[in-house]
Amino acid sequence: MVEDSFGPATEAGIGNWDIETDVFVVGFGAAGTCAAWSAATAGAEVLVAERAGAGGGAAAMSEGIIYLGGGTPVQRACGFEDSVEEMFAYMTAACGPHPDKPRIEKYCASSLEHFDWLVERGVVFDPSFCRETSMAPTGEEGLVFSGGEDAYPFNEIARPAPRGHLAKTRGSTGWLLMECLVRSAKEAGVVVETDLMVTTLIVASDGTVVGALARRYGDTVSVRARKAVVLTAGGFVFNDEMLARHCPPLLKGTFKVGTEGDDGRGIMMAQAVGAAVKNMYAGEVALPWIPPRRLIEGIIVNGRGQRFINEDTYIGRIGQAALYDHDGVAFLLVDEKAYTENWMGLKASWVCETIPELEQEIGLPEGSLETTIALYNRHATGNADPVFHKAPEFVRPLEPPVGAVNLSVGPAPYAPFTLGGLDTDLDCRVLDLSGEPIPNLFAAGRCAVGVCSFGYASGMSIGDSTMFGRIAGRVAATGT
Amino acid sequence: MVEDSFGPATEAGIGNWDIETDVFVVGFGAAGTCAAWSAATAGAEVLVAERAGAGGGAAAMSEGIIYLGGGTPVQRACGFEDSVEEMFAYMTAACGPHPDKPRIEKYCASSLEHFDWLVERGVVFDPSFCRETSMAPTGEEGLVFSGGEDAYPFNEIARPAPRGHLAKTRGSTGWLLMECLVRSAKEAGVVVETDLMVTTLIVASDGTVVGALARRYGDTVSVRARKAVVLTAGGFVFNDEMLARHCPPLLKGTFKVGTEGDDGRGIMMAQAVGAAVKNMYAGEVALPWIPPRRLIEGIIVNGRGQRFINEDTYIGRIGQAALYDHDGVAFLLVDEKAYTENWMGLKASWVCETIPELEQEIGLPEGSLETTIALYNRHATGNADPVFHKAPEFVRPLEPPVGAVNLSVGPAPYAPFTLGGLDTDLDCRVLDLSGEPIPNLFAAGRCAVGVCSFGYASGMSIGDSTMFGRIAGRVAATGT
Numbered sequence: 001m002v003e004d005s006f007g008p009a010t011e012a013g014i015g016n017w018d019i020e021t022d023v024f025v026v027g028f029g030a031a032g033t034c035a036a037w038s039a040a041t042a043g044a045e046v047l048v049a050e051r052a053g054a055g056g057g058a059a060a061m062s063e064g065i066i067y068l069g070g071g072t073p074v075q076r077a078c079g080f081e082d083s084v085e086e087m088f089a090y091m092t093a094a095c096g097p098h099p100d101k102p103r104i105e106k107y108c109a110s111s112l113e114h115f116d117w118l119v120e121r122g123v124v125f126d127p128s129f130c131r132e133t134s135m136a137p138t139g140e141e142g143l144v145f146s147g148g149e150d151a152y153p154f155n156e157i158a159r160p161a162p163r164g165h166l167a168k169t170r171g172s173t174g175w176l177l178m179e180c181l182v183r184s185a186k187e188a189g190v191v192v193e194t195d196l197m198v199t200t201l202i203v204a205s206d207g208t209v210v211g212a213l214a215r216r217y218g219d220t221v222s223v224r225a226r227k228a229v230v231l232t233a234g235g236f237v238f239n240d241e242m243l244a245r246h247c248p249p250l251l252k253g254t255f256k257v258g259t260e261g262d263d264g265r266g267i268m269m270a271q272a273v274g275a276a277v278k279n280m281y282a283g284e285v286a287l288p289w290i291p292p293r294r295l296i297e298g299i300i301v302n303g304r305g306q307r308f309i310n311e312d313t314y315i316g317r318i319g320q321a322a323l324y325d326h327d328g329v330a331f332l333l334v335d336e337k338a339y340t341e342n343w344m345g346l347k348a349s350w351v352c353e354t355i356p357e358l359e360q361e362i363g364l365p366e367g368s369l370e371t372t373i374a375l376y377n378r379h380a381t382g383n384a385d386p387v388f389h390k391a392p393e394f395v396r397p398l399e400p401p402v403g404a405v406n407l408s409v410g411p412a413p414y415a416p417f418t419l420g421g422l423d424t425d426l427d428c429r430v431l432d433l434s435g436e437p438i439p440n441l442f443a444a445g446r447c448a449v450g451v452c453s454f455g456y457a458s459g460m461s462i463g464d465s466t467m468f469g470r471i472a473g474r475v476a477a478t479g480t
Numbered sequence: 481m482v483e484d485s486f487g488p489a490t491e492a493g494i495g496n497w498d499i500e501t502d503v504f505v506v507g508f509g510a511a512g513t514c515a516a517w518s519a520a521t522a523g524a525e526v527l528v529a530e531r532a533g534a535g536g537g538a539a540a541m542s543e544g545i546i547y548l549g550g551g552t553p554v555q556r557a558c559g560f561e562d563s564v565e566e567m568f569a570y571m572t573a574a575c576g577p578h579p580d581k582p583r584i585e586k587y588c589a590s591s592l593e594h595f596d597w598l599v600e601r602g603v604v605f606d607p608s609f610c611r612e613t614s615m616a617p618t619g620e621e622g623l624v625f626s627g628g629e630d631a632y633p634f635n636e637i638a639r640p641a642p643r644g645h646l647a648k649t650r651g652s653t654g655w656l657l658m659e660c661l662v663r664s665a666k667e668a669g670v671v672v673e674t675d676l677m678v679t680t681l682i683v684a685s686d687g688t689v690v691g692a693l694a695r696r697y698g699d700t701v702s703v704r705a706r707k708a709v710v711l712t713a714g715g716f717v718f719n720d721e722m723l724a725r726h727c728p729p730l731l732k733g734t735f736k737v738g739t740e741g742d743d744g745r746g747i748m749m750a751q752a753v754g755a756a757v758k759n760m761y762a763g764e765v766a767l768p769w770i771p772p773r774r775l776i777e778g779i780i781v782n783g784r785g786q787r788f789i790n791e792d793t794y795i796g797r798i799g800q801a802a803l804y805d806h807d808g809v810a811f812l813l814v815d816e817k818a819y820t821e822n823w824m825g826l827k828a829s830w831v832c833e834t835i836p837e838l839e840q841e842i843g844l845p846e847g848s849l850e851t852t853i854a855l856y857n858r859h860a861t862g863n864a865d866p867v868f869h870k871a872p873e874f875v876r877p878l879e880p881p882v883g884a885v886n887l888s889v890g891p892a893p894y895a896p897f898t899l900g901g902l903d904t905d906l907d908c909r910v911l912d913l914s915g916e917p918i919p920n921l922f923a924a925g926r927c928a929v930g931v932c933s934f935g936y937a938s939g940m941s942i943g944d945s946t947m948f949g950r951i952a953g954r955v956a957a958t959g960t
Contacts, residue, residue, distance in 0.1 A: 281761040365867040371855040387845040
């Protein structure tokens with residue numbers, strides 16, 4: 001899949017340029033469309049190379065949630081108060097450990113303007129709220145809680161507000177969002193060449209990036225970028241060797257989120273010209289065990305029968321914890337009142353009259369589940385969960401008969417993508433190992449670091465891809 | 481601390497070479513001494529640059545354990561059977577997840593020969609065994625269990641054999657080991673220049689490494705390496721920015737293992753010429769809570785009052801689990817029979833008549849500790865621990881009064897160093913992002929990947945540094 005050398009190629013070695021442009025954007029997904037629009041609108045000649053047959057990237061295949069806040073029109077229409085400060089407080093807590101505060105600050109401060117920009121691009125957000133899911137609603141609602149803002153510990157850190165915004169349609173909305181962004185970029189005069197895979201950056205003798213080599217069917221073509229190259233080529237979840245090298249837990253993910261183009265090539269061709277990478281161990285891992293939220297009345301345990309997280313938090317936090325820290329082994333324990341088949345058909349694999357029987361059926365150590373449920377029930381009679389702080393509305397004693405849904409890797413889908421990538425400054429300039437910008441090289445989207453150091457909420461990837469994509473395109477075209 | 485650019489510098493930009501040699505070794509610690517000896521013995525002119533005032537590196541400050549097996553004379557004298565196969569079985573289980581089997585295989589197959597080589601260098605191993613510790617014994621014993629070989633799950637995977645070998649002296653032995661290796665290298669004709677800090681690699685126009693720039697007091701000097709540059713410059717535990725970028729859990733470590741020279745410069749100057757890195761998230765974290773082993777009769781719990789590991793395993797596995805997965809919060813619970821002050825003076829911070837009182841004193845959730853101890857005691861009456869599989873000899877019911885030793889970061893020392901670094905082939909050639917060797921560049925020791933992908937046992941770092949250091953020096957000098 002990844003064959004050619006990552007380079008770099010040198011300017012001196014290029015006989016003649018096959019193609020010339022001002023700003024060369026590599027990839028036409030969430031970040032690439034926005035970078036291209038932004039560069040073209042700023043007056044630059046823009047060429048986009050998309051290795052697939054059409055634009056859209058991972059975002060087009062996704063739920064399409066965009067993390068926005070600070071009091072958007074949709075938030076206000078749905079009766080939620082929010083502010084830049086509350087959003088910042090939530091994100092610094094949720095995106096860590098070691099949150100990138102300056103990047104988060106810029107993201108929060110730009111959020112309302114970015115909402116307006118998306119609306120101007122033709123994205124329609126229905127001013128309605130869906131409580132039941134942190135993914136795309138089955139209806140046309142435009143707003144969801146997408147990061148456990150209303151669950152411990154975040155509900156004690158910032159006033160909970162839903163910030164997951166979705167384009168108005170039914171089911172997954174990413175395709176519609178990307179339809180708007182692709183069209184906008186083209187209307188702005190961007191030239192897009194599909195089936196053109198960029199392989200290698202070209203540098204001048206002083207290290208300035210001056211273009212790239214790309215493969216067009218069997219041939220190699222050289223592209224001169226008079227102003228800049230903008231890498232928006234996606235993450236690396238489809239490159240198992242890179243996963244093994246940097247974040248082996250994601251190798252266990254069964255339902256990779258992205259396209260085959262997410263093979264890390266964009267990251268590595270920049271590393272080959274001296275770029276630094278960051279947070280390469282980090283990954284989002286959706287474990288879509290709800291809706292319905294009624295299941296939250298159950299408890300989730302690991303392979304030792306121990307709880308490890310509050311069940312009412314974001315499904316991606318539960319997936320991360322289960323995959324990274326508990327080897328992808330998890331079970332949801334429910335009683336009759338809590339049980340129902342989940343939205344994707346996950347059913348209880350075991351149902352027993354008593355807890356010891358269930359424990360034995362699952363193969364958990366004798367007494368482990370019994371002990372866990374005894375401690376849980378002891379406090380649940382008072383609607384309290386002092387160990388993991390699940391919200392009182394979901395806390396009541398669990399009563400036999402009991403059942404368990406197997407939420408382990410295999411029986412349940414774990415849907416990962418990578419969060420680490422090229423280190424950049426806040427203007428999306430790619431930084432070298434000393435922290436200095438590499439001249440004329442920019443990056444945004446999942447081939448770059450984003451607002452998430454490790455923790456994630458749905459919509460943050462498309463959120464920072466689109467916002468920092470715009471910045472990358474503008475600075476690439478204008479220098480500021 | 482790290483100021484100059486990581487480069488690379490180009491051969492064309494070098495006016496005249498200040499120094500010339502065949503093999504230029506960067507760093508004079510465990511890997512550097514062995515690489516230098518090996519290159520010199522193979523007939524090469526060898527210059528070593530050591531940025532500190534004297535050689536020895538991190539190894540000289542360490543316990544000095546060397547992981548060797550397969551039936552060494554010391555193992556046999558102490559009555560332990562071992563084989564290359566058993567050693568390989570243990571290491572593939574203990575060095576993972578995702579163990580590097582070819583590297584481990586080479587390590588195991590070369591272990592007996594490496595033992596002999598060390599003895600020939602003047603290292604004396606006393607043929608005696610110390611059961612009480614997995615660190616350096618207080619006596620002169622030459623052999624310890626240093627990786628939980630005799631504890632679950634490894635005792636079920638391979639026949640347990642102690643493989644931690646130490647040079648004969650009292651207390652930490654690293655200084656003595658390094659005295660032998662430094663002297664051997666010098667006797668082999670190696671030239672060592674101290675206070676010479678290598679900053680930047682120099683490459684020819686075809687990417688071949690031809691030398692390096694170094695700082696000698698205020699000046700920059702150029703060193704031409706006719707045959708090769710061997711990087712043995714240590715890990716990056718003393719570079720907080722790199723830790724934040726690649727393995728933030730280690731930032732919490734309070735007692736960094738290494739020298740200030742372990743700032744990752746060796747890794748980054750190679751990255752600047754296109755080298756790939758691997759396992760950068762991995763770190764060893766010693767939590768020296770034993771000896772005495774009597775304390776193992778207690779149980780270790782996290783901030784939620786839950787056990788998370790078998791207490792009889794290697795202290796580094798417990799430290800890793802506590803720091804990486806439990807936020808550096810851990811408590812050792814003991815009763816009167818199990819309690820004693822530990823070897824470094826760690827005492828019980830709390831002593832209570834009942835478990836609920838102790839739980840409250842520590843600040844653990846109500847009932848959490850009580851529940852954990854109830855489950856533990858239920859099985860302990862039969863000397864069993866079906867949840868974490870601590871060996872029966874340490875398992876008996878805990879009886880009030882009870883006390884707790886605070887094993888959290890702060891009250892207890894967490895001693896980390898980094899395990900990730902430059903990717904190399906088994907001949908220690910540094911690999912680029914495509915997996916191809918970078919001509920004339922070698923690496924060994926903690927600036928390179930070693931036998932540990934993540935899991936660690938005491939002695940593996942000096943073990944692979946010295947063994948692969950020898951290989952790096954030989955191949956650098958002779959090409960094979």
